[in-house]
Every structure is written in C-alpha cells, then in structure tokens.
Amino acid sequence: MKTLTTLIILSLAFNCKAQFTGCAANNFSAAPSSQFMLFTSSGNYQLDQFLSTEANVLRSFFSVNPSFFLYDDTGSPNARAFPVAQLPQYPDGTVVLGKTYFNMMYNFAQNVTVVPVTMAHEYGHIVDYKYHVIQANGMYAELFADFMAGAFLYYRSVLTPTDVYNNLNWFYSIGDYAGVNDPGHHGTPQQRLAAAMAGYNWLKTNAYPGINVTQAIPAAKAFLGIP
Numbered sequence: 001m002k003t004l005t006t007l008i009i010l011s012l013a014f015n016c017k018a019q020f021t022g023c024a025a026n027n028f029s030a031a032p033s034s035q036f037m038l039f040t041s042s043g044n045y046q047l048d049q050f051l052s053t054e055a056n057v058l059r060s061f062f063s064v065n066p067s068f069f070l071y072d073d074t075g076s077p078n079a080r081a082f083p084v085a086q087l088p089q090y091p092d093g094t095v096v097l098g099k100t101y102f103n104m105m106y107n108f109a110q111n112v113t114v115v116p117v118t119m120a121h122e123y124g125h126i127v128d129y130k131y132h133v134i135q136a137n138g139m140y141a142e143l144f145a146d147f148m149a150g151a152f153l154y155y156r157s158v159l160t161p162t163d164v165y166n167n168l169n170w171f172y173s174i175g176d177y178a179g180v181n182d183p184g185h186h187g188t189p190q191q192r193l194a195a196a197m198a199g200y201n202w203l204k205t206n207a208y209p210g211i212n213v214t215q216a217i218p219a220a221k222a223f224l225g226i227p
Contacts, residue, residue: 073098150199
C-alpha cells in the first residue's frame with residue numbers, strides 16, 4: 001500500500017497534465033487560471049479517482065458546487081479557495097490543491113488521510129463566500145473554515161475509517177504566531193485545533209437525519225464570538 005501511495009506521490013509531482021496557465025498572483029477576485037497553472041489530472045488514475053470522489057462528497061456535504069483542480073504551488077505550498085467560478089457548471093467558486101502541499105500532507109501522516117479534511121477547509125471558505133459569513137480574509141475566515149472542516153472530519157469518520165488524531169494534529173501543525181493584525185495570520189496552533197475540534201463536536205452532537213451543514217454557520221459564529 002505504501003509503495004502504491006509513493007507512486008501516486010511521484011506521479012503528482014512529475015506527471016501532471018496542464019489544463020490552464022497563468023502568472024502566479026494572489027488575487028481572489030480574478031479567475032484562478034489567470035494566476036496559477038491548473039491541472040485536471042495528476043497523471044495517476046487512482047489518485048484522480050480518489051480526489052474526484054472526495055470533491056463530490058464535499059460538494060454534497062457542504063451544499064456548495066465549486067470546481068476542483070490541482071495547481072502548481074512550487075515555492076509556496078498551499079491550497080486555495082476562490083469565490084470566482086473557473087467553470088460555469090460549477091457556479092459557487094473554485095478550489096485548488098497544490099501538488100507540493102499534497103506531498104507535505106503525505107509526508108506528515110505517511111498516507112493521504114489529511115487530504116480530504118484539508119480540502120474540506122477550502123470548501124468551508126466556499127461556504128463563507130456563498131453565504132457571506134465573514135466577508136473578509138484573515139484569522140476569523142480561517143478559523144471559520146477550520147470549524148467547518150472539523151464538522152466534515154466527524155462526518156467522514158462515520159462514513160469510512162479516518163485517522164482523526166492525525167487530522168487534528170495537522171490543524172495544530174499549520175497554526176502560526178503572526179500578529180493578530182497580520183493579514184497572513186491564520187490562527188495559532190491552539191486556535192486552529194480548537195476550531196476544528198469545535199466543529200467536530202458540533203456535528204457529533206447534532207448528527208441527526210436531515211441535518212444540513214449550513215446549520216453549523218451560527219454555531220461557528222458563536223464559537224468565534226462574532227455577530
């Protein structure tokens with residue numbers, strides 16, 4: 001299994017097929033393809049199927065419909081969400097996952113367990129954009145997305161065996177200690193872990209038939225202490 005996963009990682013790193021090209025920028029009001037080189041395939045069928053399946057599960061769980069791409073994040077590993085639709089059939093925006101960032105997640109957990117929940121964080125941003133929850137980039141937007149990703153972590157752990165411990169550790173590991181007013185500040189490790197755990201526990205408590213994840217929005221805002 002590890003050998004197969006290693007082959008997938010190598011495929012993602014070296015065999016991507018370009019779909020769009022563009023200059024690297026950080027403009028969330030412009031089409032992603034004008035800023036980054038996007039890919040529709042990793043070059044590995046199994047990995048493509050895995051990511052496509054997870055993207056569809058996330059669309060259903062969050063009741064949003066963004067497109068999903070891989071992108072070249074060389075030099076700046078990341079995953080991103082854009083309110084701008086790259087494709088008209090996916091009107092709620094665009095989520096992109098960096099190939100270098102993917103490799104970092106694999107190296108962290110020695111498997112792909114944290115990839116779906118990292119994707120869920122970006123889909124949480126799409127929820128924010130669609131329902132105008134935070135309406136600004138910065139720490140609160142990131143912690144809101146962490147809360148939503150934590151809810152998805154519980155949901156996924158019910159659907160399929162999921163390494164909850166490593167996922168929560170991942171949230172802790174990506175925290176930072178930048179100043180509160182620093183636009184790059186996404187929350188301290190403790191804050192990011194707490195937000196993810198709050199979302200996880202919210203859905204664990206409220207997982208009844210017919211629950212819609214948009215009902216998590218007031219709970220997330222209450223957790224963050226924002227109106």
